[in-house]
Amino acid sequence: MPESEIETLIQCLKELSSELSPKLSLEQTILYLLVCTKEEYPLTELGEELDWNTLKTSRQVNTLASDRYNGKDYYDGYEVLYTQEDPESRIFKNAFLTHKGRELKEKVIGILKKNTTKKSKKH
Secondary structure, eight states, X not given: OOHHHHHHHHHHHXXXXXXXXXXXXXXXXXXXXXXXXXXXXXXXXXHHHHTOOHHHHHHHHHHHTXXXXXXXXXXXXXXXXXXXXXXXXXXXXXXXXXXXHHHHHHHHHHHHHHXXXXXXXXX
């Protein structure tokens, strides 16, 4: 990966960190970005993609949703995701981007596009 692409990746991660929290883990960042790739992402598929069990998947999604749990207490979450029951099977849930999540996705895409535009102008 050329240095400019690494720098762009760093810019994207910094944007996510500044918008959400410097304490956002790499796993949570990857989870958020995966949900950005689909309109609706089943939690079972997210767990399979990340090789997580159901409990870990639910907890990480909840952290990116409205509340976070640290083992003792609940805190405000990052509010970039929300979940709904799957209409075909109520025992399953699907993850979606909130308005805040969609805005953040657009900022990340803007950083990536800006880098692509710079590269094409050099050639």
